[in-house]
Amino acid sequence: MNRSxxxxxxxxxxxxxxxxVVVLNFFLFRVLPGDxxxxxxxxxxxxREAQEAIRxxxxxxxxxxxxxxxxxxxxxxxxxxxxxxxQFFIYIGNLLxxxxxxxxxxxxxxxxxxxxxxxxxxxxxxxxxxxxIILGMGLGIAAAxxxxxxxxxxxxxxxxxxxSLPTFWLGIILLFWGSTDLGLPIGGKxxxxxxATNMVDEWIDLGRHMILPTLTYTIVFLxxxxxxxxxxxxxxxxEDYILTAKAKGLSTFQILxxxxxxxxxxxxxxxxxxxxxxxxxxxxxxxxxxxxxxLGGAIYEAVVRRDYPMLQGxxxxxxxxxxxxxxxxDLLYSTLDPRVEAG
Amino acid sequence: MSKATMQPEPDSPILEVTDLRKLFxxxxxxxxxxxxxxxxxxxxxxxQVGHGEVLALVGESGCGKSTLALTLMGLEKPTSGxxxxxxDSLASQNSRGLKTWRRHIQxxxxxxxxxxxxxxxxxxxxxxxxxxxxxxxNREEREARVIRALEDSGLKPATEYLHRLPHELSxxxxxxxxxxxxxxxxxxxxxxxxxxxxxxxxxxxEILNLLAxxxxxxxISILFxxxxxxxxxHFADRxxxxxxxxxxEIGQTLEVLSNPQHPYTKALLSVVxxxxxxxxxxxxxxxxxxxxPIDLPxxxxxxxxxxxxFEQCPVVDPRLLSIGDQxxxxxxxxxxxxxxxxxxxx
Numbered sequence: 001m002n003r004s005x006x007x008x009x010x011x012x013x014x015x016x017x018x019x020x021v022v023v024l025n026f027f028l029f030r031v032l033p034g035d036x037x038x039x040x041x042x043x044x045x046x047x048r049e050a051q052e053a054i055r056x057x058x059x060x061x062x063x064x065x066x067x068x069x070x071x072x073x074x075x076x077x078x079x080x081x082x083x084x085x086x087q088f089f090i091y092i093g094n095l096l097x098x099x100x101x102x103x104x105x106x107x108x109x110x111x112x113x114x115x116x117x118x119x120x121x122x123x124x125x126x127x128x129x130x131x132x133i134i135l136g137m138g139l140g141i142a143a144a145x146x147x148x149x150x151x152x153x154x155x156x157x158x159x160x161x162x163x164s165l166p167t168f169w170l171g172i173i174l175l176f177w178g179s180t181d182l183g184l185p186i187g188g189k190x191x192x193x194x195x196a197t198n199m200v201d202e203w204i205d206l207g208r209h210m211i212l213p214t215l216t217y218t219i220v221f222l223x224x225x226x227x228x229x230x231x232x233x234x235x236x237x238x239e240d241y242i243l244t245a246k247a248k249g250l251s252t253f254q255i256l257x258x259x260x261x262x263x264x265x266x267x268x269x270x271x272x273x274x275x276x277x278x279x280x281x282x283x284x285x286x287x288x289x290x291x292x293x294x295l296g297g298a299i300y301e302a303v304v305r306r307d308y309p310m311l312q313g314x315x316x317x318x319x320x321x322x323x324x325x326x327x328x329x330d331l332l333y334s335t336l337d338p339r340v341e342a343g
Numbered sequence: 344m345s346k347a348t349m350q351p352e353p354d355s356p357i358l359e360v361t362d363l364r365k366l367f368x369x370x371x372x373x374x375x376x377x378x379x380x381x382x383x384x385x386x387x388x389x390x391q392v393g394h395g396e397v398l399a400l401v402g403e404s405g406c407g408k409s410t411l412a413l414t415l416m417g418l419e420k421p422t423s424g425x426x427x428x429x430x431d432s433l434a435s436q437n438s439r440g441l442k443t444w445r446r447h448i449q450x451x452x453x454x455x456x457x458x459x460x461x462x463x464x465x466x467x468x469x470x471x472x473x474x475x476x477x478x479x480x481n482r483e484e485r486e487a488r489v490i491r492a493l494e495d496s497g498l499k500p501a502t503e504y505l506h507r508l509p510h511e512l513s514x515x516x517x518x519x520x521x522x523x524x525x526x527x528x529x530x531x532x533x534x535x536x537x538x539x540x541x542x543x544x545x546x547x548x549e550i551l552n553l554l555a556x557x558x559x560x561x562x563i564s565i566l567f568x569x570x571x572x573x574x575x576x577h578f579a580d581r582x583x584x585x586x587x588x589x590x591x592e593i594g595q596t597l598e599v600l601s602n603p604q605h606p607y608t609k610a611l612l613s614v615v616x617x618x619x620x621x622x623x624x625x626x627x628x629x630x631x632x633x634x635x636p637i638d639l640p641x642x643x644x645x646x647x648x649x650x651x652x653f654e655q656c657p658v659v660d661p662r663l664l665s666i667g668d669q670x671x672x673x674x675x676x677x678x679x680x681x682x683x684x685x686x687x688x689x
Contacts, residue, residue: 240457247416247452248472248524249445258471259460339461339510
């Protein structure tokens with residue numbers, strides 16, 4: 001099978017998965033306990049007319065799908081309704097236009113809010129992930145190379161501890177320490193009513209705000225990368241072709257560089273891709289602790305306020321990110337490992 | 344190590360092993376200062392390999408054959424004893440000397456399915472030793488040598504194989520790649536650690552013939568490690584039988600096969616299948632398991648399983664002594680029954 005056909009098939013599968021997620025995502029919020037209409041309109045003092053007006057504004061007056069007025073509780077409606085007048089098809093139609101609906105709480109288009117939040121998350125989590133990957137892999141390589149020495153045991157102990165620390169707890173401790181002893185800002189992305197007059201000052205301000213959350217994120221994820229890197233590398237190092245390489249006269253460094261790392265990278269690529277996919281979801285705990293205006297924080301607020309359109313939009317974005325990351329990992333795999341062909 | 348003589352010199356062996364020992368400490372929780380315990384993988388082995396000679400090392404699994412090979416490659420550090428290659432001692436090599444050592448002594452590993460890096464092409468695998476040792480630095484020359492090694496190993500036309508990956512080849516082809524990877528450095532000694540045990544019977548003969556050819560054409564000395572008596576009669580000049588880390592019998596192939604002296608050798612030979620069904624012979628089936636190489640039996644280490652053991656055996660540890668008249672190539676065995684009227688090996 002040639003490469004472009006494999007590529008086309010992988011992409012087709014990804015699109016199919018995405019379609020499935022879209023449908024599931026839509027119905028998920030309509031079978032959840034609590035009527036979306038009532039979630040949006042909680043004030044009992046509103047008049048009937050006002051309530052009705054809100055229902056119309058959010059399109060909740062229409063049946064969920066043909067023959068069903070509402071899925072929760074299941075209310076049979078008329079099957080005479082034009083299917084394209086139902087919530088489901090209106091949602092799909094809007095989705096194709098890039099419209100994710102209007103937030104119940106903020107009364108703004110969900111797509112706009114998410115877009116603004118997304119870049120903040122990518123900035124924070126991206127920095128954290130890159131640091132965690134580099135440091136974790138480096139530490140894992142060092143530990144595997146010096147297996148069963150003090151370096152190995154220290155790295156192992158440290159990584160296990162870092163991995164098992166509760167994120168929010170570590171965040172609070174670092175926040176406490178950083179803000180009192182180092183004078184770092186306690187939260188947010190930029191100093192409110194900032195005095196920054198030029199770009200450079202603004203960047204410095206941003207950097208100071210990022211230090212603590214990035215550090216927390218790095219520590220939490222570093223352990224996982226280190227442990228996986230160490231164990232896969234140790235696995236590879238016990239293979240016969242490593243002994244063969246040694247018998248051919250390669251030095252330890254050459255063996256590590258030319259034989260071991262390449263083979264050990266495969267599980268790492270999977271892990272990195274999976275983690276990157278969930279990066280878009282943001283680290284809800286970290287963003288909450290540090291009041292970082294990212295997606296994670298937005299999801300948390302939406303849950304608290306039962307802002308269904310917001311959640312539905314965020315879930316869709318997360319799904320897209322995870323599917324895309326997996327697709328990239330798949331394609332990367334076939335370049336890293338020449339044995340992988342048509343799957 | 345600089346003299347790369349291809350001419351057989353019967354007087355000076357190319358490889359000389361003297362009283363080699365390799366013990367592995369056994370890690371265990373110690374209470375009240377228990378003694379350090381060791382696995383006696385190789386326990387006082389001495390032998391020589393001549394120029395262009397094929398020496399077969401036979402023994403059952405776990406008798407220390409592979410450890411011996413790894414020690415000869417400098418991949419395991421001997422506990423005591425020494426190895427001389429062309430008169431150079433392994434013990435005196437620094438890391439650079441060790442690299443040169445590995446250029447002259449190459450090893451073919453047992454499992455061709457595991458000993459090739461799955462992500463590298465055949466061409467890269469075979470070329471790698473040249474790159475590492477800085478031989479044939481220019482591309483064309485290197486490729487020419489790779490092709491020559493592949494063709495010498497029986498992969499023809501070699502250009503067909505250069506860009507293929509290990510998983511595309513059969514077991515026999517892979518083992519040929521492994522052999523090509525060893526040959527490309529043009530070593531003078533080849534250690535073959537059960538090179539055919541993982542292969543189909545139909546392919547074994549081809550690989551064995553290939554090794555025999557290489558000895559003929561290039562004058563390579565081969566130490567051929569096997570647990571299969573049947574495969575060695577073909578082309579080994581001499582046989583050394585190993586039991587629990589020691590050589591118990593050594594001698595010319597025909598001599599050992601037709602006139603085995605040590606009870607262990609006799610037992611091994613008695614179970615080699617004979618093609619002629621009318622030719623029945625008595626099989627000697629050894630009783631019991633191979634003793635634990637940590638707690639070795641006293642005296643002769645074969646005595647608990649020996650069918651002809653007598654009262655002296657658990658007490659006296661027999662030495663490897665030559666038998667009968669002194670020919671040029673001595674036949675020696677380590678057994679009290681045999682050694683009654685024998686003299687020490689010169």
